[in-house]
Amino acid sequence: MSRPAIYLDHNAASPLRPEARAALLAALDLTGNASSVHAHGRALRDMIETGRRAVAALAGAEPKQVVFTGSATEAITQAIVGGAKAFASGAIALSAGEHAAVLKAAEATGLPRWTIPLDTDGRIDLDQLAALLRRADDEGVTLLVALHWVNNETGVVQDMGRINALVGPTRHTLFIDAVQACGKLPLDFAASAPDMMAISGHKIGAAAGIGALLVKAHADTVRLIPGGGQEQGRRGGTESVGLIAAFGAAASACRYDVDAMRALTQKVEDGLRAMAPDVLIFGEKAERAGNVVNFAVPGVGNATAMMGLDLMGLSVSSGSACSSGKVGASHVLLAMGVPRDLADCALRVSFGWNSTAADAEAFLDGYEKVLSRQKRDGKAA
Numbered sequence: 001m002s003r004p005a006i007y008l009d010h011n012a013a014s015p016l017r018p019e020a021r022a023a024l025l026a027a028l029d030l031t032g033n034a035s036s037v038h039a040h041g042r043a044l045r046d047m048i049e050t051g052r053r054a055v056a057a058l059a060g061a062e063p064k065q066v067v068f069t070g071s072a073t074e075a076i077t078q079a080i081v082g083g084a085k086a087f088a089s090g091a092i093a094l095s096a097g098e099h100a101a102v103l104k105a106a107e108a109t110g111l112p113r114w115t116i117p118l119d120t121d122g123r124i125d126l127d128q129l130a131a132l133l134r135r136a137d138d139e140g141v142t143l144l145v146a147l148h149w150v151n152n153e154t155g156v157v158q159d160m161g162r163i164n165a166l167v168g169p170t171r172h173t174l175f176i177d178a179v180q181a182c183g184k185l186p187l188d189f190a191a192s193a194p195d196m197m198a199i200s201g202h203k204i205g206a207a208a209g210i211g212a213l214l215v216k217a218h219a220d221t222v223r224l225i226p227g228g229g230q231e232q233g234r235r236g237g238t239e240s241v242g243l244i245a246a247f248g249a250a251a252s253a254c255r256y257d258v259d260a261m262r263a264l265t266q267k268v269e270d271g272l273r274a275m276a277p278d279v280l281i282f283g284e285k286a287e288r289a290g291n292v293v294n295f296a297v298p299g300v301g302n303a304t305a306m307m308g309l310d311l312m313g314l315s316v317s318s319g320s321a322c323s324s325g326k327v328g329a330s331h332v333l334l335a336m337g338v339p340r341d342l343a344d345c346a347l348r349v350s351f352g353w354n355s356t357a358a359d360a361e362a363f364l365d366g367y368e369k370v371l372s373r374q375k376r377d378g379k380a381a
């Protein structure tokens, strides 16, 4: 199968950076197990620790706070399922806009879920968070608060300063899903309030299959996979040295140029407004990470649009794909009060480290064709 010509889905997975590929291949050529004390093992151990330092630097964490996992989903599950047990939480407070990895982990704990709504621009209602913290104190409940920093569908940036200020001084545990913030915003794990954070390799140009749980010493009792005691007993299983090395190399190479990203998303938004004045851009009034446009043109269904764009070699997303590959209405948009028929028209275009203005133009050309086809077919019907 030929490769799609233009990739506009960096929030799903960002292409492998050349630095990450080189590090991965170099590690794959080595023999041994990083737990062995002989020279072969030590060479692999060195690679892991180099990767750990690079990932820690990107996350503003200390190397000892980084626990490598097989994905961010695993790190999130460790934080939430492990954390709920370790901290004897009585309930989980989470927003209606969390990723499925957070929602399903919360469900798996069996604890009551206290859901915080989103506003119409996708911001978490932090007054509601404050109210839930008061309620927890009134009812004597210990909370595990699990919130995202940057939304994967809309790119909306949550007010981490206020979240830190609200939860930091309390006895409650704070977990932040920083998967879409990592590499885009400065992360300051060691110096900020969260007890735990999750990040993912393939969102920053390392291969899929590697993530990390960032965890502070006082919270470092969270265990999900004890196994053979790797990662200082914090996550068992022989380390995938190549993927860790690739994660480290991608972390070192990560320079997010927010202005360059905004130039691309601005071009797309201006172009969409020119061709479809009734277009809705979700999260428009909120602060956004700058690389995502999530929009809907009323009456232009996303399943048909995505198919049409795919045939033109343009890979975009509806923002919400179920595992079956079918397109479903986004729970994030629904939580923002977007009517279902409009949510069914939502498309997400997301740029990243190798995106160019030509990619944005190609998308606009492609989408214009989708619109004119829709008009023609609509008239013919």
Ligand code: PLP
Binding pocket: 011, 012, 071, 072, 073, 074, 099, 101, 148, 150, 151, 152, 177, 179, 180, 199, 200, 201, 202, 210, 211
């Ligand atoms: N959290 C967010 C916000 C995400 O965007 C994703 C991936 O799409 C995940 C968690 C899960 O990451 P991973 O694919 O590494 O398990």
